Amino acid sequence: MPPSSDQDRRQAGARSEADAEPELRFTLPVDWVSPSLARERLRSWLRRQRWSPAQIDDLVLVVNEAVTNSIEHGYGLSAERARPPSAVQITCRVLTDPSGDRQVELVVRDQGRWRPPTEPGNRGKGLGLMRACSEHMTIDHDETGTTVTIVSRPIPPPLAPG
Amino acid sequence: MRRVKPASDERTPDGSARFAVPSREQLLAVHPTDRDDAIIIAVDGDIDVLTAPRLAAAIGAAFDRLGARPLVVDLSRVGFMGSSGLRVLRESATEAVRHRGLAQLRVVVDHARPVIRPIEIVGLDQVLALFHTVEDALTAEPR
Numbered sequence: 131m132p133p134s135s136d137q138d139r140r141q142a143g144a145r146s147e148a149d150a151e152p153e154l155r156f157t158l159p160v161d162w163v164s165p166s167l168a169r170e171r172l173r174s175w176l177r178r179q180r181w182s183p184a185q186i187d188d189l190v191l192v193v194n195e196a197v198t199n200s201i202e203h204g205y206g207l208s209a210e211r212a213r214p215p216s217a218v219q220i221t222c223r224v225l226t227d228p229s230g231d232r233q234v235e236l237v238v239r240d241q242g243r244w245r246p247p248t249e250p251g252n253r254g255k256g257l258g259l260m261r262a263c264s265e266h267m268t269i270d271h272d273e274t275g276t277t278v279t280i281v282s283r284p285i286p287p288p289l290a291p292g
Numbered sequence: 293m294r295r296v297k298p299a300s301d302e303r304t305p306d307g308s309a310r311f312a313v314p315s316r317e318q319l320l321a322v323h324p325t326d327r328d329d330a331i332i333i334a335v336d337g338d339i340d341v342l343t344a345p346r347l348a349a350a351i352g353a354a355f356d357r358l359g360a361r362p363l364v365v366d367l368s369r370v371g372f373m374g375s376s377g378l379r380v381l382r383e384s385a386t387e388a389v390r391h392r393g394l395a396q397l398r399v400v401v402d403h404a405r406p407v408i409r410p411i412e413i414v415g416l417d418q419v420l421a422l423f424h425t426v427e428d429a430l431t432a433e434p435r
Contacts, residue, residue: 162341162342163342165340165341165342165374166319166338166340166342169338169340169372184405187405187406188409190406191372191374191406191409191410194340194372194374195375198340198341198375198376201341255378255414256374256375258413258414259375259413259414262413263413
């Protein structure tokens with residue numbers, strides 16, 4: 131039997147260890163503890179990808195700000211106002227370029243209402259932190275929700291053991 | 293930050309029990325110590341949207357009884373700080389100097405990158421008096 135389509139999607143010849151968990155996908159409730167859960171999940175996953183420790187700190191800050199924004203602003207500060215199954219979806223995957231350099235693409239999506247940040251406000255600062263800690267960031271919003279996509283700065287592939 | 297957040301860590305909107313939910317106390321411990329020469333607030337854990345109001349409350353309470361003493365906020369055991377924590381520091385620093393006539397807020401940050409990096413990104417290193425150790429913060433000349 132040929133490998134499943136899930137296997138086929140992976141890059142031929144890429145390092146098998148880094149590809150063992152090519153994508154992280156989870157959903158969190160509209161709750162004030164969700165930023166801490168997102169930080170913990172992302173940090174342990176990036177460690178398993180042997181990510182740069184300094185960049186892990188940056189990306190953990192990014193996911194914290196994105197999830198906090200979804201809960202505090204997208205869903206309007208109140209968990210009660212978020213109708214089930216309101217939630218925040220987080221997807222993170224590793225992008226490998228032909229030279230072997232790696233970036234992570236982090237996507238945080240909610241079904242809340244986008245509000246432009248007001249100055250001087252907390253959220254403007256949060257978006258600034260997210261920009262400072264990533265290579266680029268895009269925010270797409272429509273009536274169905276808001277999607278924030280962040281791509282990290284590239285890091286070199288890990289040296290082979292031994 | 294004056295607004296008190298709802299205690300939403302006690303419930304989840306979808307009624308799900310799938311999440312191992314940490315309590316506020318597990319995420320952040322805030323311990324004020326009153327000394328003759330200073331009040332020291334030792335902070336241990338993560339400062340985020342859930343826990344930042346507790347830090348704000350501890351700093352506000354310390355301001356009320358501070359008098360001429362300096363306030364030292366020791367962040368050397370903080371493992372994470374996001375914009376919610378930065379906002380508390382910024383507002384506390386402003387409150388101390390502009391509205392209460394107190395000394396500049398003294399903050400101990402050690403070399404913990406997850407704390408010093410966000411402080412530097414938003415330029416708070418210009419507003420706070422930063423020190424590497426509590427001892428340095430206590431012996432510093434007022435600025």
